[in-house]
Amino acid sequence: MSSTFSGDETAPFFGFLGAAAALVFSCMGAAYGTAKSGVGVASMGVMRPELVMKSIVPVVMAGVLGIYGLIIAVIISTGINPKAKSYYLFDGYAHLSSGLACGLAGLSAGMAIGIVGDAGVRSSMVCLEDFQISCK
Amino acid sequence: MSVSTAMVGSSSWSRALVQISPYTFSAIGIAISIGVSVLGAAWGIYITGSSLIGAAIKAPRITSKNLISVIFCEAVAIYGVIVAIILQTKLESVPASRIYEPESLRAGYAIFASGIIVGFANLVCGLCVGIIGSSCALSDAQNSSLFVKILVIEIFGSALGLFGVIVGIIMSAQATWPAKQV
Numbered sequence: 001m002s003s004t005f006s007g008d009e010t011a012p013f014f015g016f017l018g019a020a021a022a023l024v025f026s027c028m029g030a031a032y033g034t035a036k037s038g039v040g041v042a043s044m045g046v047m048r049p050e051l052v053m054k055s056i057v058p059v060v061m062a063g064v065l066g067i068y069g070l071i072i073a074v075i076i077s078t079g080i081n082p083k084a085k086s087y088y089l090f091d092g093y094a095h096l097s098s099g100l101a102c103g104l105a106g107l108s109a110g111m112a113i114g115i116v117g118d119a120g121v122r123s124s125m126v127c128l129e130d131f132q133i134s135c136k
Numbered sequence: 137m138s139v140s141t142a143m144v145g146s147s148s149w150s151r152a153l154v155q156i157s158p159y160t161f162s163a164i165g166i167a168i169s170i171g172v173s174v175l176g177a178a179w180g181i182y183i184t185g186s187s188l189i190g191a192a193i194k195a196p197r198i199t200s201k202n203l204i205s206v207i208f209c210e211a212v213a214i215y216g217v218i219v220a221i222i223l224q225t226k227l228e229s230v231p232a233s234r235i236y237e238p239e240s241l242r243a244g245y246a247i248f249a250s251g252i253i254v255g256f257a258n259l260v261c262g263l264c265v266g267i268i269g270s271s272c273a274l275s276d277a278q279n280s281s282l283f284v285k286i287l288v289i290e291i292f293g294s295a296l297g298l299f300g301v302i303v304g305i306i307m308s309a310q311a312t313w314p315a316k317q318v
Binding site for chain 1: 149150153154237238239241242245246248249250252253256257260261263264267268271272274275278279281282285286288289290292293295296299300302303306307310
Protein backbone atom coordinates (compact mmCIF):
# COMPACT_ATOMS: atom_id res chain seq x y z
CA MET A 1 0.00 0.00 0.00
CA SER A 2 1.37 3.35 -0.93
CA SER A 3 0.28 4.84 2.35
CA THR A 4 3.05 2.95 4.12
CA PHE A 5 5.73 4.14 1.68
CA SER A 6 7.18 7.32 3.08
CA GLY A 7 9.84 9.36 1.39
CA ASP A 8 10.63 10.52 -2.09
CA GLU A 9 9.72 8.40 -5.06
CA THR A 10 12.99 8.56 -6.92
CA ALA A 11 15.30 8.34 -3.91
CA PRO A 12 15.71 4.53 -4.17
CA PHE A 13 17.14 5.00 -7.67
CA PHE A 14 20.13 6.86 -6.28
CA GLY A 15 20.42 4.51 -3.30
CA PHE A 16 20.54 1.37 -5.40
CA LEU A 17 22.93 3.02 -7.83
CA GLY A 18 25.22 3.74 -4.87
CA ALA A 19 25.25 0.09 -3.91
CA ALA A 20 25.95 -0.82 -7.53
CA ALA A 21 28.82 1.69 -7.72
CA ALA A 22 30.37 0.32 -4.53
CA LEU A 23 30.54 -3.21 -5.82
CA VAL A 24 31.26 -2.60 -9.50
CA PHE A 25 34.15 -0.18 -9.04
CA SER A 26 35.75 -2.20 -6.23
CA CYS A 27 35.55 -5.30 -8.40
CA MET A 28 37.18 -3.37 -11.24
CA GLY A 29 40.04 -2.44 -8.92
CA ALA A 30 40.33 -5.96 -7.56
CA ALA A 31 40.34 -7.41 -11.08
CA TYR A 32 43.01 -5.00 -12.27
CA GLY A 33 45.19 -5.72 -9.24
CA THR A 34 44.77 -9.46 -9.53
CA ALA A 35 45.41 -9.55 -13.27
CA LYS A 36 48.40 -7.22 -13.34
CA SER A 37 50.23 -8.77 -10.43
CA GLY A 38 49.23 -12.26 -11.56
CA VAL A 39 50.92 -11.72 -14.89
CA GLY A 40 54.03 -10.54 -13.04
CA VAL A 41 54.01 -13.63 -10.82
CA ALA A 42 53.66 -15.96 -13.80
CA SER A 43 56.49 -14.25 -15.66
CA MET A 44 58.73 -14.28 -12.62
CA GLY A 45 57.86 -17.87 -11.76
CA VAL A 46 59.40 -19.17 -14.94
CA MET A 47 62.84 -18.11 -13.67
CA ARG A 48 62.35 -18.63 -9.91
CA PRO A 49 59.50 -21.13 -9.21
CA GLU A 50 60.27 -21.21 -5.50
CA LEU A 51 59.26 -17.55 -5.04
CA VAL A 52 55.77 -17.92 -6.53
CA MET A 53 53.89 -18.77 -3.35
CA LYS A 54 55.44 -15.79 -1.52
CA SER A 55 54.50 -13.51 -4.38
CA ILE A 56 50.78 -14.19 -4.08
CA VAL A 57 50.50 -11.42 -1.44
CA PRO A 58 49.48 -8.65 -3.92
CA VAL A 59 46.77 -10.92 -5.31
CA VAL A 60 45.32 -11.49 -1.85
CA MET A 61 45.42 -7.74 -1.10
CA ALA A 62 43.53 -7.05 -4.33
CA GLY A 63 40.95 -9.70 -3.55
CA VAL A 64 40.20 -8.05 -0.23
CA LEU A 65 39.08 -4.92 -2.09
CA GLY A 66 36.27 -6.89 -3.65
CA ILE A 67 35.14 -7.93 -0.19
CA TYR A 68 35.07 -4.29 0.97
CA GLY A 69 32.82 -3.43 -1.96
CA LEU A 70 30.56 -6.41 -1.20
CA ILE A 71 30.13 -5.36 2.44
CA ILE A 72 29.26 -1.76 1.60
CA ALA A 73 26.88 -2.80 -1.19
CA VAL A 74 25.00 -5.14 1.15
CA ILE A 75 24.84 -2.52 3.93
CA ILE A 76 23.47 0.08 1.51
CA SER A 77 20.93 -2.17 -0.14
CA THR A 78 19.53 -3.42 3.16
CA GLY A 79 19.28 0.18 4.32
CA ILE A 80 16.84 1.09 1.56
CA ASN A 81 13.49 0.24 3.09
CA PRO A 82 10.99 3.05 2.65
CA LYS A 83 8.28 1.13 4.48
CA ALA A 84 10.23 0.67 7.69
CA LYS A 85 12.00 4.03 7.70
CA SER A 86 11.40 7.15 5.60
CA TYR A 87 13.70 7.29 2.63
CA TYR A 88 14.11 10.80 1.31
CA LEU A 89 16.28 12.17 -1.46
CA PHE A 90 18.81 13.04 1.23
CA ASP A 91 19.18 9.37 2.15
CA GLY A 92 19.39 8.42 -1.51
CA TYR A 93 22.14 10.90 -2.20
CA ALA A 94 23.99 9.84 0.95
CA HIS A 95 23.93 6.22 -0.16
CA LEU A 96 25.05 7.19 -3.64
CA SER A 97 28.00 9.13 -2.32
CA SER A 98 29.03 6.41 0.12
CA GLY A 99 28.89 3.82 -2.64
CA LEU A 100 30.94 5.99 -4.96
CA ALA A 101 33.43 6.70 -2.19
CA CYS A 102 33.98 3.03 -1.46
CA GLY A 103 33.97 2.01 -5.10
CA LEU A 104 36.28 4.62 -6.51
CA ALA A 105 38.69 4.25 -3.60
CA GLY A 106 38.71 0.51 -4.24
CA LEU A 107 39.33 1.10 -7.93
CA SER A 108 42.32 3.35 -7.22
CA ALA A 109 43.70 1.00 -4.59
CA GLY A 110 43.37 -1.94 -6.97
CA MET A 111 45.22 -0.12 -9.71
CA ALA A 112 47.98 0.81 -7.30
CA ILE A 113 48.23 -2.75 -5.99
CA GLY A 114 48.44 -4.07 -9.53
CA ILE A 115 51.19 -1.77 -10.68
CA VAL A 116 53.26 -2.02 -7.51
CA GLY A 117 52.71 -5.75 -7.19
CA ASP A 118 53.81 -6.37 -10.75
CA ALA A 119 56.95 -4.29 -10.32
CA GLY A 120 57.60 -5.82 -6.91
CA VAL A 121 57.40 -9.45 -7.94
CA ARG A 122 59.55 -8.87 -10.97
CA SER A 123 62.22 -7.19 -8.88
CA SER A 124 61.98 -9.91 -6.24
CA MET A 125 63.35 -12.24 -8.86
CA VAL A 126 66.55 -10.27 -8.54
CA CYS A 127 66.43 -9.15 -4.95
CA LEU A 128 64.02 -10.38 -2.26
CA GLU A 129 64.50 -7.43 0.12
CA ASP A 130 63.10 -5.06 -2.52
CA PHE A 131 59.90 -7.10 -2.60
CA GLN A 132 59.51 -6.94 1.18
CA ILE A 133 59.91 -3.15 1.10
CA SER A 134 57.36 -2.80 -1.68
CA CYS A 135 54.85 -4.83 0.34
CA LYS A 136 54.88 -2.11 3.00
CA MET B 137 -1.96 9.25 -2.22
CA SER B 138 1.74 9.11 -1.79
CA VAL B 139 3.36 11.40 0.71
CA SER B 140 5.73 12.82 -1.82
CA THR B 141 3.28 14.38 -4.32
CA ALA B 142 4.44 17.77 -3.16
CA MET B 143 8.04 16.82 -3.91
CA VAL B 144 7.49 15.54 -7.45
CA GLY B 145 8.38 18.32 -9.80
CA SER B 146 10.68 20.03 -7.35
CA SER B 147 13.78 18.62 -9.02
CA SER B 148 14.34 17.99 -12.72
CA TRP B 149 15.83 14.54 -12.01
CA SER B 150 12.64 13.47 -10.24
CA ARG B 151 10.44 14.83 -12.99
CA ALA B 152 12.30 12.83 -15.60
CA LEU B 153 12.68 9.63 -13.58
CA VAL B 154 9.06 9.24 -12.46
CA GLN B 155 7.88 9.33 -16.06
CA ILE B 156 9.93 6.23 -16.97
CA SER B 157 8.09 2.98 -16.43
CA PRO B 158 9.67 0.60 -13.90
CA TYR B 159 9.34 -2.12 -16.50
CA THR B 160 11.77 -0.23 -18.71
CA PHE B 161 14.33 -0.20 -15.94
CA SER B 162 13.73 -3.88 -15.16
CA ALA B 163 14.06 -4.96 -18.77
CA ILE B 164 17.28 -3.02 -19.24
CA GLY B 165 18.66 -4.45 -15.99
CA ILE B 166 17.92 -8.02 -17.03
CA ALA B 167 19.42 -7.47 -20.47
CA ILE B 168 22.58 -5.95 -19.00
CA SER B 169 22.98 -8.76 -16.50
CA ILE B 170 23.15 -11.42 -19.17
CA GLY B 171 24.59 -9.44 -22.06
CA VAL B 172 27.53 -7.87 -20.29
CA SER B 173 28.32 -11.09 -18.36
CA VAL B 174 28.53 -13.01 -21.61
CA LEU B 175 30.70 -10.22 -23.04
CA GLY B 176 33.09 -10.67 -20.11
CA ALA B 177 33.15 -14.43 -20.50
CA ALA B 178 33.81 -14.21 -24.23
CA TRP B 179 36.56 -11.64 -23.78
CA GLY B 180 38.26 -13.84 -21.18
CA ILE B 181 37.93 -16.95 -23.29
CA TYR B 182 39.50 -15.40 -26.34
CA ILE B 183 42.38 -13.95 -24.34
CA THR B 184 43.15 -17.25 -22.67
CA GLY B 185 42.35 -19.42 -25.67
CA SER B 186 44.62 -17.67 -28.10
CA SER B 187 47.59 -17.88 -25.70
CA LEU B 188 46.81 -21.49 -24.88
CA ILE B 189 46.65 -22.57 -28.51
CA GLY B 190 49.82 -20.69 -29.38
CA ALA B 191 51.76 -22.12 -26.45
CA ALA B 192 50.55 -25.62 -27.24
CA ILE B 193 52.46 -25.60 -30.50
CA LYS B 194 55.72 -26.12 -28.62
CA ALA B 195 54.28 -27.83 -25.55
CA PRO B 196 51.25 -29.95 -26.51
CA ARG B 197 51.00 -31.40 -23.00
CA ILE B 198 49.46 -28.20 -21.61
CA THR B 199 46.23 -28.25 -23.61
CA SER B 200 44.01 -30.49 -21.52
CA LYS B 201 45.05 -29.05 -18.13
CA ASN B 202 44.68 -25.42 -19.16
CA LEU B 203 41.12 -25.87 -20.32
CA ILE B 204 40.32 -25.17 -16.68
CA SER B 205 41.00 -21.48 -17.37
CA VAL B 206 38.43 -21.54 -20.14
CA ILE B 207 35.95 -23.21 -17.80
CA PHE B 208 36.48 -20.49 -15.17
CA CYS B 209 35.66 -17.85 -17.79
CA GLU B 210 32.59 -19.77 -18.91
CA ALA B 211 31.33 -19.90 -15.33
CA VAL B 212 31.02 -16.13 -15.44
CA ALA B 213 28.53 -16.37 -18.30
CA ILE B 214 26.55 -18.97 -16.38
CA TYR B 215 26.32 -16.62 -13.39
CA GLY B 216 24.85 -14.01 -15.70
CA VAL B 217 22.25 -16.42 -17.06
CA ILE B 218 21.23 -17.57 -13.59
CA VAL B 219 20.76 -14.05 -12.29
CA ALA B 220 18.88 -12.97 -15.42
CA ILE B 221 16.45 -15.86 -14.91
CA ILE B 222 16.04 -15.00 -11.23
CA LEU B 223 15.42 -11.35 -12.04
CA GLN B 224 12.81 -12.09 -14.67
CA THR B 225 10.89 -14.23 -12.21
CA LYS B 226 10.76 -11.15 -9.97
CA LEU B 227 8.72 -9.28 -12.54
CA GLU B 228 5.05 -9.10 -11.70
CA SER B 229 2.16 -7.66 -13.58
CA VAL B 230 0.72 -4.57 -11.93
CA PRO B 231 -2.57 -2.87 -12.90
CA ALA B 232 -2.01 0.14 -15.12
CA SER B 233 -3.16 2.57 -12.47
CA ARG B 234 -0.44 1.41 -10.08
CA ILE B 235 2.56 1.34 -12.39
CA TYR B 236 3.90 4.71 -11.27
CA GLU B 237 3.37 4.19 -7.58
CA PRO B 238 6.47 4.61 -5.43
CA GLU B 239 6.59 0.94 -4.54
CA SER B 240 6.64 -0.28 -8.12
CA LEU B 241 9.15 2.41 -9.09
CA ARG B 242 11.40 1.11 -6.32
CA ALA B 243 11.02 -2.48 -7.55
CA GLY B 244 12.04 -1.38 -11.05
CA TYR B 245 15.10 0.43 -9.73
CA ALA B 246 16.12 -2.60 -7.64
CA ILE B 247 16.03 -4.94 -10.63
CA PHE B 248 17.95 -2.39 -12.73
CA ALA B 249 20.70 -1.99 -10.15
CA SER B 250 20.89 -5.73 -9.58
CA GLY B 251 21.38 -6.30 -13.31
CA ILE B 252 24.08 -3.65 -13.55
CA ILE B 253 25.94 -5.12 -10.59
CA VAL B 254 25.95 -8.65 -11.95
CA GLY B 255 26.76 -7.62 -15.49
CA PHE B 256 29.72 -5.40 -14.79
CA ALA B 257 31.16 -7.52 -11.97
CA ASN B 258 31.13 -10.51 -14.31
CA LEU B 259 32.66 -8.42 -17.09
CA VAL B 260 35.72 -7.52 -15.03
CA CYS B 261 35.91 -11.02 -13.54
CA GLY B 262 35.95 -12.59 -17.00
CA LEU B 263 38.67 -10.21 -18.15
CA CYS B 264 40.77 -10.88 -15.05
CA VAL B 265 40.48 -14.66 -15.31
CA GLY B 266 41.24 -14.52 -19.02
CA ILE B 267 44.43 -12.51 -18.56
CA ILE B 268 45.66 -14.74 -15.75
CA GLY B 269 44.69 -17.86 -17.68
CA SER B 270 46.78 -16.75 -20.59
CA SER B 271 49.80 -16.21 -18.32
CA CYS B 272 49.10 -19.57 -16.73
CA ALA B 273 49.24 -21.34 -20.10
CA LEU B 274 52.45 -19.60 -21.08
CA SER B 275 54.23 -20.30 -17.80
CA ASP B 276 52.93 -23.88 -17.73
CA ALA B 277 54.51 -24.41 -21.14
CA GLN B 278 57.87 -23.39 -19.65
CA ASN B 279 57.65 -25.21 -16.32
CA SER B 280 54.82 -27.57 -15.47
CA SER B 281 55.14 -27.10 -11.70
CA LEU B 282 53.80 -23.55 -12.09
CA PHE B 283 50.33 -24.55 -13.26
CA VAL B 284 48.82 -25.23 -9.85
CA LYS B 285 50.38 -22.12 -8.31
CA ILE B 286 49.04 -19.76 -10.98
CA LEU B 287 45.68 -21.53 -10.75
CA VAL B 288 45.43 -20.26 -7.14
CA ILE B 289 45.60 -16.71 -8.48
CA GLU B 290 42.88 -17.53 -10.99
CA ILE B 291 40.63 -18.76 -8.20
CA PHE B 292 41.04 -15.39 -6.44
CA GLY B 293 40.03 -13.73 -9.69
CA SER B 294 36.94 -15.83 -10.20
CA ALA B 295 35.68 -14.94 -6.71
CA LEU B 296 34.84 -11.47 -8.04
CA GLY B 297 32.05 -12.83 -10.20
CA LEU B 298 30.62 -14.60 -7.19
CA PHE B 299 30.57 -11.33 -5.22
CA GLY B 300 28.51 -9.79 -8.00
CA VAL B 301 26.03 -12.66 -7.99
CA ILE B 302 25.63 -12.53 -4.20
CA VAL B 303 24.93 -8.80 -4.11
CA GLY B 304 22.68 -9.04 -7.18
CA ILE B 305 20.53 -11.69 -5.53
CA ILE B 306 20.38 -9.84 -2.21
CA MET B 307 19.29 -6.71 -4.01
CA SER B 308 16.69 -8.47 -6.12
CA ALA B 309 14.93 -9.45 -2.89
CA GLN B 310 14.06 -5.76 -2.58
CA ALA B 311 11.98 -5.90 -5.76
CA THR B 312 8.51 -6.13 -4.23
CA TRP B 313 5.70 -4.90 -6.44
CA PRO B 314 2.39 -3.63 -5.07
CA ALA B 315 -0.03 -6.49 -4.56
CA LYS B 316 -2.76 -7.00 -7.16
CA GLN B 317 -6.09 -5.55 -6.20
CA VAL B 318 -8.62 -8.32 -5.70
